[in-house]
Structures are given as C-alpha cells and as structure tokens.
Amino acid sequence: MRRRIARPGALTAALVAILVPAVHGATPPAGAADPVVAVTDHGLVRGTVTGARRDFSGIPYAAPPIGDRRWTAPVPPRPWTGVRGAAEPGPACAQLELPPYAASGSEDCLYLNVTTPRRAAGRGLPVMVWFHGGGFSSGAGGDTRATGLAARGDVMVVTVNYRLGVFGFLAHPALDGGTADRRSGNFGLEDQQAALRWVRGNAAAFGGDPHNVTIFGQWSGGKAVCLQMAAPRAAGLFERAITMSNPCLLHTVPNADGTPDPTPLGMPRPRAEAEGQGLALARDVGCADPGTAASCLRSRPVALLLDRAPALEYTPVYGGGGVLPVDPLKAFEAGDIARVPLMVGINRDAYRTSDAFLEEFGSAPLTEEGYRRRLRAFAGADGAGKVLNRYPLKDYGGVPSLAWSAAATDALLARPMLDTVRLLSPRLRVYAYEFADENAPWYTDVAKPSFPTGSFQDSELQYLFDTRYFRGRVLAPAQRRLSEQMIGYWTRFARTGDPNRPGLPPWPLGDAASDRAQVLAPGPAGVHPADLAQAHHYRFWLSVRY
Structure with missing residues (x-):
C-alpha cells in the first residue's frame, strides 16, 4: 500500500524549527525519555519496543520517485504533521520474483528502518548502514532485521531500500538532466547516498553518533559499499566499510556454462554499453523518439518495464562524469577512494549456491562430463587440464558441483x-575473513540441491540478522556461539575500525606478506587465522588465464 504523506502545516513547521537543533546537537530533545517516539528532521515517528531493542520501520528518507520524479535524483521527503507510525517496513522497490526474493510493483519505496538497543537515547552509538544484496535487481532493507546485531552489539543499525533494476540503473541520454553529477544510470547509488545524508542529520535522534558510520553490505550490497568508496559524492558520509561476499576487485562472473561473460551479471557497466542498453529498451517499449523519450518512458507501466528489462542486467554505470566518473577498479588501483578501515570477506563454498539455483530452476545435476566442459569453457583447453588436476573429482567425493564450486570460489x-x-x-587498515560453517542452514523457501550446500553464498546473513530468507531455521548451539562472535567482531569494527576486542580470538591485520585472514566457523577452534592464499591456491590461479 502506498504511504500517504500529508502536506506540512504550520504546526509541523513550528515543531521542526524547535526540535531540529536538538536532533543535531548532543542534547536529546524534550520527550526523548519516551523510547517509542523519535524526532527526525521531517517529523515525529513512533516505533515499537520489543525486549531489548527498539524498531522504527518505514521511515521515508526521500520523496517517492514516482511520476515525473521517476529516474531523477532523490530529494528530501515532505515534512509531516503529527506522529507518523513506524511499525512496519515500507514496500520493497519494484522487482520481479527471483527466489529467495519476493516480487514488488512499488516505486514509492525509498524508506529505511532503524533498530537500536532499548536504551539508546543520548548515547552516541556507532551506526551501521546496511545495503541489501540481490544483484541490484532484488531485495529490500526489511528482509534483514537487525534484532541481535543492534541489541547484543550495542549499535544503531539502519537498513535501506534503494531503487533496483531498470528503475535504479537505467542509463539514457534523455534522462541525464544536463549536469555531470546528475548523469543517468546510478539512481540506486544516489538513493544510498541520500540515506547516508539522512543518517548524518538524524542518527542522534535515535541515540546514534552521526560521525561514526559504517556502511556494510553483502553480494551486490557489498559491491555497493566498494562503489561508494570510489564515488566522489559519498566522501565524508561514512567512516568505515564492510564488504561481504564481494571483494572490491571482483570483476568477473562467468555464464552458467562457464564461458566468459563480456557483460558479467551484477557488475558495473561502462556508460557506452549501458546507454546502448537503455536506448534499446526505449525502442522496445515504444519510446524511440529522442525528443519525447524521457516523458514517454516515465509514462510506461511498472509491469511493462520489469518485463522488458532482464533481471540482473541493469547495474551501476561508470564513466562520463556522474556518480562514478571512472571505472571503480581503476579508482581502487590508483588509490582514489575513501581511505577508511575496511573489512572484506567471502564464503568458503560460495559457488555452491550457483549450481543449487540452476537445479532449482530445472537444470539436471552437473555431471562429470559437464564439469569437464565447464572447465574448458572457463579456462580454455590448456587451462582446463591444469584446473582438473588441481581440483580432481576424487577430492570432492566424485560430486561435480562440489569440485566446480571449489574451483570457481577460489578463482x-x-x-x-x-x-x-x-x-x-x-594504504589503509584491512581485515579479511572467510565464513566457513559447512553445516550452515539452507534457505527456507528453496529446495535443497543434490549435493551438500556447505557455507554457501548468503548463508552468513543468518548469523548477523533475523532474515526472511531463513525464517524458521534454528542455529545449533555451536552456531549460536559463532553468531555471537561474529556480531562481536562486526560491531567492534564499527565502533573502532578494528574487530579485535577482549574475549574474542585475535584477528590479524591483513597484509600482502602473510595473506592471513580470519576463518569463521563453529566449534572450539573454529575461529582462527589462516593463510588463505595457500588454502585457496592463489598462486595457482595467477598462472591460469580466465
């Protein structure tokens, strides 16, 4: 249901004039003793108190990007009168169903959710801002609830909706707006920056420190963290960064058959390629005339655009000015990025998710010959033999999908x-990790594949959040202990820029000399540092062309 926001009246203007200075200052506003009501710079919100935490859901951080505002930069929402209910998340941004993500037809979706410990007023808690995954095409901030992360980690957590797919990342010259910093193609990234500006202005109202902000995300949300590190307009909006399951130099994702993908799904696109895609879409929906393309595209129904724009193909755009003026990989190589402490990690069995979903969508289990074909497509005839010798089926119980996952995850x-x-x-402090629980619970609404899923892509989320994807799943005692340790590491890093704290196994600082990273697995010795270059055959993969 679309949320209706009343026009501001004299009462709202007076409240904002009186209360906003208190929101930005160190002194909590009058009435802050009520833990259910917070004073934002656009009006009062009423959340809920449950056990050890407070939740404020569905708070607008930008005006609805509908009608003439479709494919424009986000602007602040209108103030509202009275106390706005904040008990339920706002609608997810428009997307097709892509398991485990649900479909949505809403463009009025620029909402965020805040979770804090029950007693947070005036405390200056570290703030953690979460960008969800979903390939820049799916997902929502409300899919992951920070119940334990906020309460047990003693932090303020903000989860954010941002425009997705064709609505978030359509590049078309008619939508550029005429200025370099408003080039089309990165509306979803601009939404994230608008949410960060909202945090700067409003964190104190919820007990957070607006000058101690950590951005973090998983898969495409992790890539978004890297992109914001390389985005000039995001400078100064955060102090630390965590990218999960998407290292900042990741740039290759092969096709399902192993062949190189010249336009890898989920990766940023050069502007010329993105604009060519946008022009083709405009022709496809009857908006080819350059003089009327913008208004024509804005008149097209949500369902039509979702149907004609393939999922996972509309992603952030770089080059030609705009939010990402240069290729982010080159920005990282040149050191032209935010110099903030960084935590970066992967899942040991990440690519098992890929074959699991191929089976979910109807493909037969990978065979031995299919494994060999995939290696030839991936590494060429010469490289395939080398990879097969390094990853023989006998080392993986004769299960081709396990052998492929090991090779693909390593490479x-x-x-x-x-x-x-x-x-x-x-150049900066880096802490690396590998999530490695071989018995992590599988998704709730996706059938288990024909092989063990191990520490698959997404599995680490249930150790930090209560998630819709794993509802009803219960962690075993050793896994709950790992969850507590991970929450301790993540929130300590958000507090200080260093995950180490008393009571947790020491986590080494990353460096090129040792290639050490922290392994995160359940059990008495499950959390420990290891040489990941050796464990993942790093030097071998330097010798293979793919």
Whole structure:
C-alpha cells in the first residue's frame, strides 16, 4: 500500500524549527525519555519496543520517485504533521520474483528502518548502514532485521531500500538532466547516498553518533559499499566499510556454462554499453523518439518495464562524469577512494549456491562430463587440464558441483579478495575473513540441491540478522556461539575500525606478506587465522588465464 504523506502545516513547521537543533546537537530533545517516539528532521515517528531493542520501520528518507520524479535524483521527503507510525517496513522497490526474493510493483519505496538497543537515547552509538544484496535487481532493507546485531552489539543499525533494476540503473541520454553529477544510470547509488545524508542529520535522534558510520553490505550490497568508496559524492558520509561476499576487485562472473561473460551479471557497466542498453529498451517499449523519450518512458507501466528489462542486467554505470566518473577498479588501483578501515570477506563454498539455483530452476545435476566442459569453457583447453588436476573429482567425493564450486570460489572470489588486501593494505587498515560453517542452514523457501550446500553464498546473513530468507531455521548451539562472535567482531569494527576486542580470538591485520585472514566457523577452534592464499591456491590461479 502506498504511504500517504500529508502536506506540512504550520504546526509541523513550528515543531521542526524547535526540535531540529536538538536532533543535531548532543542534547536529546524534550520527550526523548519516551523510547517509542523519535524526532527526525521531517517529523515525529513512533516505533515499537520489543525486549531489548527498539524498531522504527518505514521511515521515508526521500520523496517517492514516482511520476515525473521517476529516474531523477532523490530529494528530501515532505515534512509531516503529527506522529507518523513506524511499525512496519515500507514496500520493497519494484522487482520481479527471483527466489529467495519476493516480487514488488512499488516505486514509492525509498524508506529505511532503524533498530537500536532499548536504551539508546543520548548515547552516541556507532551506526551501521546496511545495503541489501540481490544483484541490484532484488531485495529490500526489511528482509534483514537487525534484532541481535543492534541489541547484543550495542549499535544503531539502519537498513535501506534503494531503487533496483531498470528503475535504479537505467542509463539514457534523455534522462541525464544536463549536469555531470546528475548523469543517468546510478539512481540506486544516489538513493544510498541520500540515506547516508539522512543518517548524518538524524542518527542522534535515535541515540546514534552521526560521525561514526559504517556502511556494510553483502553480494551486490557489498559491491555497493566498494562503489561508494570510489564515488566522489559519498566522501565524508561514512567512516568505515564492510564488504561481504564481494571483494572490491571482483570483476568477473562467468555464464552458467562457464564461458566468459563480456557483460558479467551484477557488475558495473561502462556508460557506452549501458546507454546502448537503455536506448534499446526505449525502442522496445515504444519510446524511440529522442525528443519525447524521457516523458514517454516515465509514462510506461511498472509491469511493462520489469518485463522488458532482464533481471540482473541493469547495474551501476561508470564513466562520463556522474556518480562514478571512472571505472571503480581503476579508482581502487590508483588509490582514489575513501581511505577508511575496511573489512572484506567471502564464503568458503560460495559457488555452491550457483549450481543449487540452476537445479532449482530445472537444470539436471552437473555431471562429470559437464564439469569437464565447464572447465574448458572457463579456462580454455590448456587451462582446463591444469584446473582438473588441481581440483580432481576424487577430492570432492566424485560430486561435480562440489569440485566446480571449489574451483570457481577460489578463482572468482578468493583471488580478488586477496588482490584487494594486497592492493589496499599499504594504504589503509584491512581485515579479511572467510565464513566457513559447512553445516550452515539452507534457505527456507528453496529446495535443497543434490549435493551438500556447505557455507554457501548468503548463508552468513543468518548469523548477523533475523532474515526472511531463513525464517524458521534454528542455529545449533555451536552456531549460536559463532553468531555471537561474529556480531562481536562486526560491531567492534564499527565502533573502532578494528574487530579485535577482549574475549574474542585475535584477528590479524591483513597484509600482502602473510595473506592471513580470519576463518569463521563453529566449534572450539573454529575461529582462527589462516593463510588463505595457500588454502585457496592463489598462486595457482595467477598462472591460469580466465
């Protein structure tokens, strides 16, 4: 249901004039003793108190991007009168169903959710701002609830909706607006920056420190963290960064058959390619005339645009000015990024998710010959033999999907993570990790595949959040202990820029000399440092062309 926001009246203007200075200052506003009501710079919100935490959900941080505001930069929302209910998340941004993500037809979706410990007023808590995953095409901030992360970690957590797919990342010359910092193609990233500006202005109203902000995200949300580190307009909006399952130098995602993908799904696109895609879409929906393309596209129904714009193909855009003026990889290589402490990690069995979803969508289990074909497509005839010798089926119980996952995870995630650590460690503090629970619970609404899923992509989320994707799943005692340790590490890093704290196993600082990272697994010795270059055959993959 679309949320209706009343026009501001004299009462709202007076309240904002009186209360906003208190929101920005160190002194909590009058009435802050009521833990259910907070004073934002656009009006009062009433959340809920449950056990050890407070939740404020569905708070607008930007005006609805509907009608003439479709494909424009976000602007602040209108103030409202009275006390706005904040008990439920706002609608997810428009997207098709892509399991485990649900479909949505809403463009009125620029809402965020705040979770804090029950007693937070005036405390100056570290703020953690979460960008959800979903390939820049799916997901919502409300899918992950920070119940334990906020209460047990003693932090303020903000989860954010941002425009997705064609609505978040359509590049078309008619939508550029005429100025370099408003080039089309990155509306979703601009939404994230607007949410960060909202945090700067409003964190204190919820007990947070607006000058101690950590951005973090997983998969495409992790890529968004890297992109914001390289985005000039995001400078100064955060003090620390955590990218999960998407190292900042990751740039290759193969097709399902292993062949190189010249336009890898989920990766940023050069502007010329993105504009060509946008012009083709405009022709497809009857908006080819350059003089009327903008108004024509804005008149097209949500369902039509979602149907004609393939999921996972509309992603952030770089080059030609705009939010990402240069290729983010080149920005990282040149050191032209935010110099903030960084935590970066992968899941040991990440690519098992890929074959699991191929089976979910109807493909037969990978065969031995299919494994060999995939290796030839991925590494060429010469490289395939080398990879097969390094990853023989007998080492993986004769299960082709396990052998492929090991090879793909090492080549496509572990190598770029170690590349990221090696590149950045001379310039800033970097802490690397590997999530490695081989018995992590599987999704609730996705059938289990024909092979063990291990520490699959997304599995770490349930150790930090209560998530819709894993509802009803219960962690075993050793897994709950790992969850507590991970919450301790993540929130300590948000507090100080260093995950180490008393009571937790020491976590080494990343550097090129040792390639050490923290392994995160359940059990008495499950959390420990290890040489990930050796464990993931890093030097071998430097010798293979793919």
